[in-house]
Amino acid sequence: MSIKDNLLEIKSSLPPHVILVAVSKTKPVSNLMEAYNAGQRIFGENKIQEMTEKWEQMPKDIQWHMIGHVQTNKVKYMAEYVSLIHGVDSLKLLLEINKQAAKRNRVINCLLQVYIAEEESKFGLDENELEEILHYLQNDKLQNIKVIGLMGMATFTDNQEQIKKEFLYLKSLFDKLKTQNSSLITLSMGMSGDYKLAIDCGSTMVRIGSSIFGGR
Numbered sequence: 001m002s003i004k005d006n007l008l009e010i011k012s013s014l015p016p017h018v019i020l021v022a023v024s025k026t027k028p029v030s031n032l033m034e035a036y037n038a039g040q041r042i043f044g045e046n047k048i049q050e051m052t053e054k055w056e057q058m059p060k061d062i063q064w065h066m067i068g069h070v071q072t073n074k075v076k077y078m079a080e081y082v083s084l085i086h087g088v089d090s091l092k093l094l095l096e097i098n099k100q101a102a103k104r105n106r107v108i109n110c111l112l113q114v115y116i117a118e119e120e121s122k123f124g125l126d127e128n129e130l131e132e133i134l135h136y137l138q139n140d141k142l143q144n145i146k147v148i149g150l151m152g153m154a155t156f157t158d159n160q161e162q163i164k165k166e167f168l169y170l171k172s173l174f175d176k177l178k179t180q181n182s183s184l185i186t187l188s189m190g191m192s193g194d195y196k197l198a199i200d201c202g203s204t205m206v207r208i209g210s211s212i213f214g215g216r
């Protein structure tokens with residue numbers, strides 16, 4: 001199947017409230033343009049340099065999402081154009097994003113990444129750290145960032161029950177925090193292998209790469 005066919009099939013299977021991020025990391029611009037020409041406007045990348053090179057070459061009505069781990073000293077390279085940063089996992093990073101956005105007169109949308117997996121390798125905040133950051137933001141309203149939701153990655157496993165447990169945990173956190181923070185509207189969870197389960201568990205944004213563009 002072509003990139004276009006893959007994309008249209010996945011899109012037609014998503015409920016209308018679920019946003020599709022086409023994860024294009026490692027793929028050439030020609031592949032991204034196939035998806036663009038089939039109507040896709042949101043692309044996800046996990047390396048700032050690669051994303052910036054693609055942003056420079058591609059149409060300017062694309063929304064670029066940073067889905068990977070972000071180093072504080074690299075925020076400046078994407079601050080001009082990035083539309084959503086999924087992997088915010090510290091207050092320090094949030095403050096730097098705010099600073100770089102302010103220099104460019106922008107407000108950058110962010111998601112707080114929550115640690116839900118049973119693996120050591122995944123980044124993210126625990127429940128206490130999450131509440132600390134949200135509490136900080138209630139007292140010190142940063143003008144140039146907006147935290148619009150949460151993001152999480154499940155354990156890399158075939159055990160569906162395990163994945164489901166982790167997604168439901170993130171959804172319960174999201175629902176709890178939403179009652180105090182009306183700006184929390186986005187729950188980014190689900191990739192090629194588990195997005196259907198993620199949607200059943202309450203995801204509003206799925207990040208799909210290999211099922212659209214093929215393996216990496």
Ligand SMILES: *Cc1c(COP(=O)(O)O)cnc(C)c1O
Nearest residue numbers: 023046067191192207208209210
């Ligand atoms: C690579 C990546 C994805 C997409 O993974 P696929 O399995 O190819 O769909 C989603 N989220 C993050 C954070 C990623 O790094």
